[in-house]
Amino acid sequence: MKCIDTTYFVDLIRRPSAIRTITQKLDEGGVHATTVFNVYEALFGAYAIKDEEKRKKVKDKLEKAISRMKVLDFEYTDAVKAAELGGTLAHKGKHVGADAIIAAIAINKGCDAVVTRNEEHFRWIEEISGLKAEIYQF
Numbered sequence: 777m778k779c780i781d782t783t784y785f786v787d788l789i790r791r792p793s794a795i796r797t798i799t800q801k802l803d804e805g806g807v808h809a810t811t812v813f814n815v816y817e818a819l820f821g822a823y824a825i826k827d828e829e830k831r832k833k834v835k836d837k838l839e840k841a842i843s844r845m846k847v848l849d850f851e852y853t854d855a856v857k858a859a860e861l862g863g864t865l866a867h868k869g870k871h872v873g874a875d876a877i878i879a880a881i882a883i884n885k886g887c888d889a890v891v892t893r894n895e896e897h898f899r900w901i902e903e904i905s906g907l908k909a910e911i912y913q914f
Contacts, residue, residue, distance in 0.1 A: 819838060
């Protein structure tokens with residue numbers, strides 16, 4: 777199972793044609809997941825849109841995409857793992873912020889990769905955790 781990062785949801789709204797290939801590849805691969813934190817980040821962006829009609833359209837599109845995925849919850853063990861990942865990297869001068877939370881949830885829930893455009897953070901996490909960073913670009 778792959779964990780879909782927030783960058784995918786941003787691109788789904790801003791550049792849907794640019795991610796068509798990655799979307800098809802994901803669809804062929806079966807059910808995938810995202811985290812509650814990714815849902816928060818994606819929907820926060822939608823709710824921040826001032827134009828009510830556009831806000832509803834974006835929110836509906838995101839919710840439709842999210843409904844096709846397994847949403848992974850954030851638990852105590854994920855917080856501990858996130859602290860380990862983030863702290864280990866910070867000790868090396870590499871700061872990944874909330875991406876440590878996303879990675880920890882993915883690791884603890886059995887995901888084998890994070891699908892993202894955020895290469896830097898997730899490559900650093902991959903180096904210390906083994907969680908594969910599946911990077912897409914356009």
